[in-house]
Amino acid sequence: MVVAVVLAFGILALPATLSAQATATRHYDIDAVDILANRPMCQIGVSKTTIDSMQLRRSVSLSMADVLTFGSSIFVKSYGRATLSTVSFRGTSPSHTAVTWNGMKLNSPMLGMVDFSLIPAYFVDSAEILHGSSSVSHSAGALGGAILLGSAPTDVKGLELSYTQGVGSFRTFDEYLRLLWGGQRWQLSTRISVASSPNDFKYINRDKRLNIYDEDMNIVEQYYPEERNKSGSYLDINVLQEAWWHNDRGDRVSLGAWYLHSNRELALLTTDYGDDSAYDNRQREHTLRAVASWRHRGAEYLLDLSGGYTHTTQNYDYKSDPGSGIMATMTASESHINTIYGEAKVEYYVANSWQFTGSLTAHQHFVESRDRALRLQQGGTAIVGYRQARFELSAAATVRYRPQERVGLSLTLREELVGSKLSPLVPAFMADVQISKRGNVIAKASVSRNYRYPTLNDLYFMPGGNPDLRSERGWSYDIGIESGGDIVEGVRLQGSATWFDSRISDWILWLPTTKGFFSPRNVKDVHSYGVELKASAKAKLGRGWSLRLDGNYSYTPSVNVGEPISAADRSVGKQLPYVPRHSASVTGQLAWRGWAFSYMWCHYSERYTMSSNDLTLTGRLPKYYMSNIALEKSVELSWAELCFKGLVNNLFDEEYLSVLSRPMPGINFEIFVSITPKW
Numbered sequence: 259m260v261v262a263v264v265l266a267f268g269i270l271a272l273p274a275t276l277s278a279q280a281t282a283t284r285h286y287d288i289d290a291v292d293i294l295a296n297r298p299m300c301q302i303g304v305s306k307t308t309i310d311s312m313q314l315r316r317s318v319s320l321s322m323a324d325v326l327t328f329g330s331s332i333f334v335k336s337y338g339r340a341t342l343s344t345v346s347f348r349g350t351s352p353s354h355t356a357v358t359w360n361g362m363k364l365n366s367p368m369l370g371m372v373d374f375s376l377i378p379a380y381f382v383d384s385a386e387i388l389h390g391s392s393s394v395s396h397s398a399g400a401l402g403g404a405i406l407l408g409s410a411p412t413d414v415k416g417l418e419l420s421y422t423q424g425v426g427s428f429r430t431f432d433e434y435l436r437l438l439w440g441g442q443r444w445q446l447s448t449r450i451s452v453a454s455s456p457n458d459f460k461y462i463n464r465d466k467r468l469n470i471y472d473e474d475m476n477i478v479e480q481y482y483p484e485e486r487n488k489s490g491s492y493l494d495i496n497v498l499q500e501a502w503w504h505n506d507r508g509d510r511v512s513l514g515a516w517y518l519h520s521n522r523e524l525a526l527l528t529t530d531y532g533d534d535s536a537y538d539n540r541q542r543e544h545t546l547r548a549v550a551s552w553r554h555r556g557a558e559y560l561l562d563l564s565g566g567y568t569h570t571t572q573n574y575d576y577k578s579d580p581g582s583g584i585m586a587t588m589t590a591s592e593s594h595i596n597t598i599y600g601e602a603k604v605e606y607y608v609a610n611s612w613q614f615t616g617s618l619t620a621h622q623h624f625v626e627s628r629d630r631a632l633r634l635q636q637g638g639t640a641i642v643g644y645r646q647a648r649f650e651l652s653a654a655a656t657v658r659y660r661p662q663e664r665v666g667l668s669l670t671l672r673e674e675l676v677g678s679k680l681s682p683l684v685p686a687f688m689a690d691v692q693i694s695k696r697g698n699v700i701a702k703a704s705v706s707r708n709y710r711y712p713t714l715n716d717l718y719f720m721p722g723g724n725p726d727l728r729s730e731r732g733w734s735y736d737i738g739i740e741s742g743g744d745i746v747e748g749v750r751l752q753g754s755a756t757w758f759d760s761r762i763s764d765w766i767l768w769l770p771t772t773k774g775f776f777s778p779r780n781v782k783d784v785h786s787y788g789v790e791l792k793a794s795a796k797a798k799l800g801r802g803w804s805l806r807l808d809g810n811y812s813y814t815p816s817v818n819v820g821e822p823i824s825a826a827d828r829s830v831g832k833q834l835p836y837v838p839r840h841s842a843s844v845t846g847q848l849a850w851r852g853w854a855f856s857y858m859w860c861h862y863s864e865r866y867t868m869s870s871n872d873l874t875l876t877g878r879l880p881k882y883y884m885s886n887i888a889l890e891k892s893v894e895l896s897w898a899e900l901c902f903k904g905l906v907n908n909l910f911d912e913e914y915l916s917v918l919s920r921p922m923p924g925i926n927f928e929i930f931v932s933i934t935p936k937w
Contacts, residue, residue, distance in 0.1 A: 299613040299658045302666035303688025303702050304392045305736055305756055307792060309385040312806070312847060316856065316888060317905055317930055318422045318434035319453065322382065322407070323374035328858040328886070330387055331790060331812035331841045334374070336916040338525060339457055339923055340492040343375040347402030348390065348760060349786035349816025349837050354710060354730075356393060356400035359407045360514060362549050362566045362599050363397070367623040367648065370713040376520060376543070377407070378451045380434055381498050384408040389790065390734045390758055391706035394686035395615070395670045398652050399710035401732050401762055409514065411447070411502040414440035420934040426905075427926035430455035443505065449498040457490040457525070459923040462913060465528040487921055488534035490525030494518070508555035518545040527919040536579040545570040549599070560605040570595040573630075590630040591643075598622045615656040623648045625714050644718040651675040664692035676711045681729070684708055697741045702756075704736045712778070716766055722777040730780075732762035738790075748798035759787040765820070783820035784834065788813040802851045811842040818869065829869035836917070838863040838881075852893065858886040867918045882914035901932040 313329040314320075323343035327334045333346040344352035353370030356363065364372050386406045388396060393404035417439050424432035430453075437448040463485045470479040497517045504510040524539040526532070549566035576589040603617040627643035654672040661667070672684040686706035693699040712727040735758065742752030765782035791811040798804050816837045818829050833839065840863035847856045863881045871877070890903035904927070911925040 299607070299660065299666070300615075302658050302660070302668040303690045303704050305389040305702060305704070305738060305754075305790075306392055307387040307389070307810070309387070311383075313808075313845060314379045314382055314385060316379075316858075317424065317432075317903065317928060318378075318380050318451065319424055319426065319430070319432040319928060319930075320379040321375045322377040322379055322385070325379045325382075325385070326374060326387075326405075327884075328843050328845055328860050329808070329810075331792075331810040331843060332387070333836075333838050333841050333862060334916075335836055336375070336920075336922075338487070338490065338917075338920045339459070340375060340453075340455070340490075340494070340522060341524065341920070342373050344371050345374065345405075346837050348758060348812075349784070349788070349814045349834060350402035350760075350762070353713065354399075354401040354762075356397035356404040357407065358397065358404070359516075359547065360409060360512075360549050360566075361551070361564050361601060362547065362568070363597075363621065364407075364547075366570075366713075367595060367597065367621075368593060368625055368627065368713060368715045370710075370716075376494065376518060378453075378494075378496050380436075380451060381409070381449055381496060381516070382407050383410045389756065390736050390760065391686045391688060391704035392736075394672055394684060394706050394708065395654060395656050398672055398674050398681070398684055399708065401708050401710055401730065401734070401760070409447075409498070409500060411445040411500075411512075412438060412440065414438045414445065416440065417937055418934070420932060422901075422930055422932040424928055424930040426455075426928035428455050428457055428459045428923070430457075430928070432928075432930075443503055445502045447498075447500045449496075451496040452494070454493045455491065457492060457523075458486045458488070459921075459926065460484055460486055461921045461924065463528050463921070464913075465919060466531075485528075485921075487923070488526045489523045489537065489539065492520070492522040494520045494522075510553045510555075511551070512553075513550050515546070515548045517547075518543065520544075525921070528921055529919050538575065538577040538585060540573075540575050542573045542575075543570065558607045560603075562601075562603040562605075564599075564601045566599040568595070568597040568599070591627070592630045593625070593627045593643075596624040611660050613656075613658040615654075615658075617652075617654045619652045619654075621650040623650070623714070627715075627719070643720050644714070644723070646714055646718050648677055648714065649675075650677075666690045670706075674709070674711075679711070681709045681711075682707075693739075698743050699739065699741045701739050702736070703738075704734075706734050708732055708734065712766060716778045721773075721775045722768070722771070724778050727766060727778060728764045728780050730762055730764050730766060732760055734758065734760040748800075750796045751794070753793040754791070756790045757788075758790065759785075761785050765818075769823075779823075781820065781823050782818050782829075784816060785819045786814065786816040788815055804849045805847070806849075807844070807846045809842070809844045811840075813840055815839055828872075832869060832871040833866055835867055835869055836865050838865050840881075852891055854888075854890045854892075856888040856890075858888075860884045876918055879915050879918065882912055883910075884912060884914070885909040897936055899934040899936070901930075901934075903930040903932075904928070905930075 307330055309325060309329045313325055323334050326332050334343055336343040345355055347355045357365055357372040388404040390403055393400040397404050420436050422434040433452045435450045439446045462482050464482055466483055467480050468483050469477045472478045500514040502512045520543040522541050524541060526534055546569045551564035554561045572593045574591045577585040577587050579585055599621050601619040606614045624647045626645045652674045654670060656670040658668045668688040670686040674681040684707055688704040690700050690702045693701055710730045716727055717723050717725050736756055738754060738756030740754035744750050762784045764780040765784050766778050767781050768776045768778045771777050794808045796806050816834045818832055822830050843860040845858050847854055861883045865879045868877050886907045887909055888903060888905045890901060893900040906927055908925045914922055
């Protein structure tokens with residue numbers, strides 16, 4: 259994979275520096291690389307989805323939550339515009355998806371999940387989704403899969419600056435600045451993103467019904483009121499500074515630091531009747547991520563060393579006015595997370611038949627959760643919550659063997675030490691067979707075992723943490739087929755179909771207790787299975803026209819097959835809450851001479867809000883279809899390149915909910931202007 263990535267970046271960089279004649283010649287080299295890269299050793303049996311730059315760069319207002327919604331079949335569960343957005347991958351929970359940035363894990367050691375709404379898509383240069391067993395070689399505990407995010411150097415020589423200003427509905431402002439400098443050995447990149455909005459969109463509140471009375475106070479009519487999304491403003495600031503250095507002896511050094519400042523109000527629910535001015539419900543986060551790596555490539559080996567540090571401070575404040583005109587603090591929680599990360603990885607190649615990979619990854623977490631209000635009241639010494647440190651060490655070894663050109667075999671063995679507990683061996687076996695060279699038809703299969711340890715909140719949260727929890731464990735099976743290639747000159751088609759089956763035991767679920775609070779328990783056995791389909795088409799239509807289409811579909815029954823925990827438990831045999839059985843997405847772009855028209859569509863089937871799947875008024879959320887369109891025009895001037903883009907989100911003004919009682923906006927608009935000066 260590393261070889262393919264390096265080759266791809268090198269090829270993409272060539273047109274900017276070669277003459278037209280040399281570029282035309284290099285075109286045939288690109289075709290040759292594509293053929294050789296169809297079956298790289300590191301991709302044996304791997305099932306993955308690659309999100310390309312077109313989807314990542316649709317607009318500076320996009321977060322990775324938006325990209326995953328329209329660029330994959332993963333269900334993105336959003337609590338509203340610019341609020342918590344998590345993913346359900348193959349019917350699992352958000353904490354069952356491992357997420358990394360430049361190799362460093364982003365999952366919170368407290369909650370185990372990632373808020374994708376806080377990751378700007380413009381800060382990501384590469385995004386890969388690894389399905390099921392394919393994630394074991396990269397991370398443990400990913401019972402659903404893994405999402406790998408990364409950044410990469412460009413081919414800029416000298417200084418380059420680009421700035422984008424966006425203005426949208428609901429007084430939304432998005433700004434993005436990138437400054438690049440490239441020399442013989444060094445490349446520097448600075449990215450700054452600022453997003454803000456009162457976020458006060460209008461919506462029809464279907465959870466309230468108001469009466470109209472006649473003169474005798476008889477109800478003559480009822481209606482659903484139009485309301486605003488109250489107290490939902492946000493301000494997100496992201497700064498990413500990176501540097502790369504390389505030499506001619508195969509060494510490359512990269513440094514990156516990413517700072518996030520987020521201040522978000524949590525809007526009132528559709529069921530709230532109070533005055534928004536009497537509440538202050540706010541979430542703030544400050545996160546610094548820093549990572550450094552050194553990579554050395556030899557003739558037959560690759561050595562990669564990396565290390566990093568993450569600090570996160572999260573505050574949640576809830577205040578209300580009891581009627582005195584003075585806000586009283588009801589909740590003032592505060593958490594501090596410090597993580598030190600280190601990884602060593604080596605790859606060794608023997609001819610074209612064998613590849614050996616070994617990795618050792620360590621994380622040291624220091625977490626403190628407390629209540630600021632009580633701490634101050636008690637003289638600044640009390641810790642209400644918990645203070646814990648946890649060391650995680652993961653070792654993996656992979657051997658890949660290609661006994662003949664058309665057959666590939668891969669075996670990964672992973673072992674984890676979490677605290678003082680050593681996990682059982684985690685194996686993953688994958689294989690692929692090239693059925694036909696014509697069309698590059700490849701059959702794939704994999705089987706793996708995996709474990710996920712409880713999060714620190716699961717174990718130690720006060721009140722309710724359960725230190726006796728067992729690790730979640732599961733088996734995953736995949737079988738599929740893929741094909742792709744040029745069917746005629748200028749037209750390329752690719753597609754894949756995968757059947758997966760996963761069984762997870764000791765699923766952790768937070769349940770109410772007789773003491774009035776919730777506590778986690780190992781209560782479920784979950785059977786998740788289904789089909790994943792992917793297809794893409796690229797065509798050069800002549801006279802400057804080009805067309806691209808990408809589609810994804812997933813059918814995911816995810817059913818509780820465990821024993822009832824009580825006589826009243828009606829969840830056995832039912833679909834898990836907030837997991838749609840059907841999800842799909844389609845994106846397309848038609849381009850011509852600096853113009854580009856894009857269409858984005860996604861669909862989620864109905865989701866149940868209760869484990870019993872009761873069909874009550876609030877027991878399920880209806881299916882919905884979402885359509886966005888964009889039109890952009892690039893203009894080349896002697897002194898700058900300009901780009902004008904307009905977007906229409908929720909084109910057909912769909913009324914929908916992703917989470918119960920959390921309103922979502924109707925049709926809305928955005929306009930962007932980008933400028934890249936020519937020095």
